[in-house]
Amino acid sequence: MFVSYLILTLLHVQTAVLARPGGESIGCDDYLGSDKVVDKCGVCGGDNTGCQVVSGVFKHALTSLGYHRVVEIPQGATKINITEMYKSNNYLALRSRSGRSIINGNWAIDRPGKYEGGGTMFTYKRPNEISSTAGESFLAEGPTNEILDVYMIHQQPNPGVHYEYVIMGTNAISPQVPPHRRPGDPFNGQLVTEGRSQEEGEEKGRNEEKEDLRGEAPDMFTSESAQTFPVRHPDRFSPRRPDNLVPPAPQLPRRSRDHNWKQLGTTECSTTCGKGSQYPIFRCVHRSTHEEAPESYCDSSMKPTPEEEPCNIFPCPAFWDIGEWSECSKTCGLGMQHRQVLCRQVYANRSLTVQPYRCQHLEKPETTSTCQLKICSEWQIRTDWTSCSVPCGVGQRTRDVKCVSNIGDVVDDEECNMKLRPNDIENCDMGPCAKSWFLTEWSERCSAECGAGVRTRSVVCMTNHVSSLPLEGCGNNRPAEATPCDNGPCTGKVEWFAGSWSQCSIECGSGTQQREVICVRKNADTFEVLDPSECSFLEKPPSQQSCHLKPCGAKWFSTEWSMCSKSCQGGFRVREVRCLSDDMTLSNLCDPQLKPEERESCNPQDCVPEVDENCKDKYYNCNVVVQARLCVYNYYKTACCASCTRVANRQTGFLGSR
Numbered sequence: 001m002f003v004s005y006l007i008l009t010l011l012h013v014q015t016a017v018l019a020r021p022g023g024e025s026i027g028c029d030d031y032l033g034s035d036k037v038v039d040k041c042g043v044c045g046g047d048n049t050g051c052q053v054v055s056g057v058f059k060h061a062l063t064s065l066g067y068h069r070v071v072e073i074p075q076g077a078t079k080i081n082i083t084e085m086y087k088s089n090n091y092l093a094l095r096s097r098s099g100r101s102i103i104n105g106n107w108a109i110d111r112p113g114k115y116e117g118g119g120t121m122f123t124y125k126r127p128n129e130i131s132s133t134a135g136e137s138f139l140a141e142g143p144t145n146e147i148l149d150v151y152m153i154h155q156q157p158n159p160g161v162h163y164e165y166v167i168m169g170t171n172a173i174s175p176q177v178p179p180h181r182r183p184g185d186p187f188n189g190q191l192v193t194e195g196r197s198q199e200e201g202e203e204k205g206r207n208e209e210k211e212d213l214r215g216e217a218p219d220m221f222t223s224e225s226a227q228t229f230p231v232r233h234p235d236r237f238s239p240r241r242p243d244n245l246v247p248p249a250p251q252l253p254r255r256s257r258d259h260n261w262k263q264l265g266t267t268e269c270s271t272t273c274g275k276g277s278q279y280p281i282f283r284c285v286h287r288s289t290h291e292e293a294p295e296s297y298c299d300s301s302m303k304p305t306p307e308e309e310p311c312n313i314f315p316c317p318a319f320w321d322i323g324e325w326s327e328c329s330k331t332c333g334l335g336m337q338h339r340q341v342l343c344r345q346v347y348a349n350r351s352l353t354v355q356p357y358r359c360q361h362l363e364k365p366e367t368t369s370t371c372q373l374k375i376c377s378e379w380q381i382r383t384d385w386t387s388c389s390v391p392c393g394v395g396q397r398t399r400d401v402k403c404v405s406n407i408g409d410v411v412d413d414e415e416c417n418m419k420l421r422p423n424d425i426e427n428c429d430m431g432p433c434a435k436s437w438f439l440t441e442w443s444e445r446c447s448a449e450c451g452a453g454v455r456t457r458s459v460v461c462m463t464n465h466v467s468s469l470p471l472e473g474c475g476n477n478r479p480a481e482a483t484p485c486d487n488g489p490c491t492g493k494v495e496w497f498a499g500s501w502s503q504c505s506i507e508c509g510s511g512t513q514q515r516e517v518i519c520v521r522k523n524a525d526t527f528e529v530l531d532p533s534e535c536s537f538l539e540k541p542p543s544q545q546s547c548h549l550k551p552c553g554a555k556w557f558s559t560e561w562s563m564c565s566k567s568c569q570g571g572f573r574v575r576e577v578r579c580l581s582d583d584m585t586l587s588n589l590c591d592p593q594l595k596p597e598e599r600e601s602c603n604p605q606d607c608v609p610e611v612d613e614n615c616k617d618k619y620y621n622c623n624v625v626v627q628a629r630l631c632v633y634n635y636y637k638t639a640c641c642a643s644c645t646r647v648a649n650r651q652t653g654f655l656g657s658r
Contacts, residue, residue: 041168042078051078055164057085062154067093070150070161073118077165078142080122082150084135085160087127090152092136092161094122097147103138104153108353109340111323119145128324135159142166258287259297261304266311273316274346279306316346318358322365332376333406341367377415379422380404388428391460397428407559407576410584437461437479450490454482494521494534498541508552509582517543551582554589558596568607574599615641 027034028044038044041051054077058070070092073080082092093104094117102117103124104110112126123139138150142165152161262285270276284298285291295303323340343359344351356364382400389395401424403416413421440458447453459481497520505511519535521528532540558577565571577598579590619625622640630636631644 040079041166049169051166051168053164053166055162058152058158058161058163060158062152062158065154067151068154070152071163073144073148073150073165074167075145075147076143077167078144079164079166080120080138080140080142080144081162081164082139083137083162085162086133087135088159089156090136090154090158092138093151093153094138095149095151097149102148107153108342109323111321111340118148119143128327259284259293260287261285261298261302262290263304264292266309269311271312271349273312273314275313275348276311277308278311279308280304282306318343318345318354318362320344320359320362320365321351325369325371328371328373330371330373332374333372335371335373336368337371338368341365374415375406377403377405377411379416379420381422385426388430390430392430394427394429396425398425400424405576409559409576409578412586439479442483446485446487448485448487449495450487450493452484452486455485456482490522492521492523494519494530494538496520496535496538496541497527498543501545504547504549506549508550509548511547511549512544513547514544517541554579554581554587556590556595558598561600564602566603568603568605570604571602572599573602612641612645615645617642 027036036045039046094102127134264283321344329335343356438460499516519530581587622643625640
């Protein structure tokens, strides 16, 4: 077999070298200048009829939670693709017909990665992006060497699972053998001896290696906690045979009885723990002096074939295998996210799920965490509907609708759900318009407090054309809008007297200004100040009004500080800082160097237990009472109050004011 392998290797090398100078390629049949290629069935020079593509969609409506079989993958299947139609809370699982777990067994969800099973390597994908709608998938090139079953861990309605694989036909030629020759046929004029390939030997070695860590034989779909998983460490590789195992180019050996093959050490172990492999290294040496000589001095046909030897068979230390964080439970505001943390141990090139106590020497990572993608905002209706825009006919009315953050700030509309935005404008019908004069009542008060004055009213011509009111539509006889009135002589009249306005309270922006308003009686040439109650029947002029001298420009505004995240041992508190212009809208004109801090530390003091002066130990040996578990009795609970209280708080998980 070794001689045959040597001849094949040499011919491949020679053929490749001959192909380069002339620019001709080598076909899949290993002939120079051949244009044959491998078809989708893996057949060299085939016409895609030597295999069958099997595909379908699993759409069954499932009612019970748990594992449900989706499809059977037969032995010899290639180009395997199992994919969820879209993202769901369900999971895909894979097991062999012999019952061995491959992916997602025993309700334990594996991390995405590569898993070996059924004689091929499966790639497990689970998109974790929030925006992604893609579902889980299993992909493998194959071929499989046993029957495999695909399952769904059903937790919500089935979105559908698409499956597809390729199987060889009964008359198809094996893709590993070119169609122009069979085992035992001549290769370019030389006879090739059929023998087991190196890959077949390695596959057999892997199948024979069935050792489990300390006798723990896990099962994929059983209730046992231990479980076998493939190793997915990027820094670990399959055992590599030494370089001297590659058959050298044939040379004319100078064989001599003075030299023979001798083992001179072994290759480096493929792994530092968990059972690796190594190979003996054979060199040509002198029989007497044992000095190393060129390999041509020894008979190459007598060189021993290195066999794999186990090494470093002691188990690797257990470790925490940390999964990816799930999506945040809420799209805005404070939510939760989870991840899976399993205790695993590597042995015999496999990763086993073991009992958590084996990782007790390591601190277990957190499995839950708070998350917040963004602060939630909501729509608020700030004003009532305005009056209709027209006195008659169809017009419009409006109201103020704003997107407001959870702290009351007006933010951009994009931060709220536009589908839920209330209407801020609608039509209104004020009835048909008529061409006629419409009058209000005369004003109740005369324009002068004393002496001659006038009373007024409003006069409107209502027509179908509201925007332009042609008076001729109502005729030329427009009713009077004013009529004379007289409240008598002004002597002794009581009235409010207002002084001049004061200066504005601020130099920029919106401020206030005041003035003095007093009640007086006006005589012929003098004014008499009266008690304000004397003028109570009159409308008092305003004594304060708003003022605005000039705009201040943009300024930093901030909210109040939030509660501290911890009451002791150092926490933090936050607030929101916004740059606002004079009209209280967002601006980017503030000086970044003057921006107030948005986060600061708080409560740095140490946590100390709360001490109750009325709860103390009356005896020095109260620790004996605790050890004897006598705190359940009222007498000891009172006599050893402090010790019993500490034990009770420790059992409930609270110590002091945290």
